[in-house]
Amino acid sequence: MQKRLEWLNNFGYIENSSVRRTRTTLFLMPLIGISETKIMEHHPKMFINAHIKNIIDKEVVVVLNKLDFTEESITFILLQNLNENFIECIEDDEEYLLYYKIPQHFYEDFDKIIEGKYSKTSDGYKSVILNIYGVERNTKDHKPYMHDCLYPDDIKRKLYANYLNVDVNLIDEVSSRPRLKEYELFKTINQLNENYEL
Secondary structure (H helix, E strand, O other): OOHHHHHHHHOOOEEOOEEOOOHHHHHHHHHHOOOHHHHHOOOOOOEEEEEEEEOOOOEEEEEEEOOOOHHHHHHHHHHHOOOOOEEEEEEOOOEEEEEEEOOHHHHHHHHHHHHOOHHHOOHHHHHHHHHHHOOOOOOOOOOOOHHHHHOOOHHHHHHHHHHHOOOHHHOOOOOOOOOHHHHHEOOOHHHHHHHHOO
16 A cells, blocks of 8 residues: 555545545645646546645645556646646655645735635635535535635534534634644655654
């Protein structure tokens, strides 16, 4: 098994054969001109996750499974040369690491996402996100869809407050902020080995 996937599995980030997505994948990857859906068109299991490489420089790393999907990954990587946000691809034994720079006009939105202030992002950002994820809402329980995160209403705030067992007046956002140290910031397989004794 690919070592990163093994780590994700050992630490509970794989459920029903699916990797739990980072906030980077959901909220930031669309800003560099790609989406999980577009990557998965090449192969549903090729994409592992996206992580923040550097908060100050506002860079994102997309991790592809080279070990099992070399040919599909290469096709996707070749297409990235047309992406103006693409910096470089670094290859190791098991994965391809694709580096991207967040466009400058989304810098403030990047900062808001890092702070967990999804509803405070710009209309331009929200338009990009909703064009990918749609406008569907979840009014059945506390789990937010993208539209709920960007436009939280009183119903969603009440559901989220009930879930957290807090007063609804304490709820501004309906999704937690990114867990930078634990899951969002990129770590190489060697760093995972060192930090978590894989």
